[in-house]
Amino acid sequence: MIRSVGHISAMSPYALAQLNPPEGKRLISLSQNESLRPPSxxxxxxxxxxxxxxxxxxxxxxxxxxxxxxxxxxxxxxxxxxxxxxxxxxxxxxxxxxxxxxxxxxxxxxxxxxxxxxxxxxxxxxxxxxxxxxxxxxxxxxxxxxxxxxxxxxxxxxxxxxxxxxxxxxxxxxxxxxxxxxxxxxxxxxxxxxxxxxxxxxxxxxxxxxxxxxxxxxxxxxxxxxxxxxxxxxxxxxxxxxxxxxxxxxxxxxxxxxxxDQSYMRDTCRKTTRLRDRLRRRLQQAGLDVPESFTNFILIRMGSPDAAHHANEALRAEGVFLRPQGGVGLADSLRMTIGPADDIDIAAGLLERWAEGKKT
Ligand SMILES: Cc1ncc(COP(=O)(O)O)c(C=O)c1O
The missing domain is CATH 3.40.640.10 (Type I PLP-dependent aspartate aminotransferase-like (Major domain))
Known part of the structure; x- marks a missing residue:
């Protein structure tokens, strides 16, 4: 048996996003903080x-x-x-x-x-x-x-x-x-x-x-x-x-x-922040807790680890992948990248539906 050295054996592999949509569903990845559009x-x-x-x-x-x-x-x-x-x-x-x-x-x-x-x-x-x-x-x-x-x-x-x-x-x-x-x-x-x-x-x-x-x-x-x-x-x-x-x-x-091409990059930032702030207001109106963000993603505090888990499962079932944050001590939260507007809209709709279901 060939073994790695002790501290490497003890390490877990780095946890990247899992992107495996159910059969027949288009993958919507809002999980890796990538840009909402291709490069310049x-x-x-x-x-x-x-x-x-x-x-x-x-x-x-x-x-x-x-x-x-x-x-x-x-x-x-x-x-x-x-x-x-x-x-x-x-x-x-x-x-x-x-x-x-x-x-x-x-x-x-x-x-x-x-x-x-x-x-x-x-x-x-x-x-x-x-x-x-x-x-x-x-x-x-x-x-x-x-x-x-x-x-x-x-x-x-x-x-x-x-x-x-x-x-x-x-x-x-x-x-x-x-x-x-x-x-x-x-x-x-x-x-x-x-x-x-x-x-x-x-x-x-x-x-x-x-x-x-x-x-x-x-x-x-x-x-x-x-x-x-x-x-x-x-x-x-x-x-x-x-x-x-x-x-x-x-x-x-x-x-x-x-x-x-600084103007293209600045335009990406403007488009991203506009979508981000609109999304934040929309989710807040649905009763979700979304702190202010200075990045190309938002953190959604779902209220409890259980709620975050169930919301994440509901989204995954539709092919939409956010990023659970249990690994960094925020098991009650999901991180959502500001991706293309259509993808954001689908994810926001599902989160609204999930928040509505929780109220009833
Ligand atoms: C805070 C932070 N630092 C570094 C990185 C890694 O960036 P890079 O793609 O340049 O390796 C990331 C990627 O998500 C990040 O969020």
Missing amino acids: PLAIEAGAKALKGGHLYPDPDWGELRAALSGIHGIPAESILCGNGSMELIACLAQAFADEQNAVLAPAHAYPFFRSAAQMVRARYDVAPESDGRVSVDALLAAVRPDTRIVFVANPGNPTGTRIPRAEMLRLRDGLPGDSLLVIDEAYGEFADHLNEPMFDLVGRGDTVVLRTFSKAYGLAGMRVGWGLFPPEIAREVRKVMNPNNITIAGQTAAKAALM
Whole structure:
């Protein structure tokens, strides 16, 4: 019998969405926070053309993509690392900065891959309570231990959809010890950019990393391109554990073209937030509890784990897949991605019917 090493045997596989509609039903997936529409036509064209160079290895330094990111965000190209999705960067940060001697800290309802990244390197995973789905800086600071090496926070958060204002983020960073790395995961950052609270300047302190991705607002989840702004010493260590040829030629080229089409991305954000806010009002009118969201999804508090389970089953029976949140301590909740308008309408209708049935 060939066995994996102890901490890997003890890990559960990462729980991705289960998308198996009943026979004869069209799959409506509102479960992975993907974009409601395909990428910019410019990105599709550029990515397709790039396949002609597919016999060659990709640029290991993501030169053109980094230069474009530097221009759009006004940040130094040499401080940018690009990952095979931001998941690669999260895993590599854990690999480079945490191990079995220390701990990773995150809010209680944080993005579950933070926990996986900690488990992969045998680090202890500590969580700080949140107050009603909001990250509490006081609780995070109270949960810091002498061996806390990384603090992960997603801002805005997944699955809560709430955000940490800049003043609070500064208070968090100032309150953390100098040897704890703060990783601010802004996978949904573009949906909150209009609030004008950028965090990139924190990286200049040397103890903070800011991550972003092309998977959400840019609609390139399938191309696997994430990126982040890193202090130079942190970037140097992370690069040692990254796949040196991590992003395909098509991925790099499509991401650069998508970035150059800011108006398409902004339009995606506008369309998404308009649909999201309309959906929220509709579900609230049906009596459901839907907190404000700053992302491309909403969290629906169904009242109890039982109610969430039954509503989810009723939706699945019609081929509609939301994402139950028991894995992150929110068993009473379902997360719903803002997908195409027709799909949202079908899901909302089913939820209304379910809420109505509960009243009678
Ligand atoms: C908070 C957060 N971070 C990171 C990711 C992963 O993004 P990527 O597709 O860039 O790996 C997700 C994806 O859902 C996310 O919600």
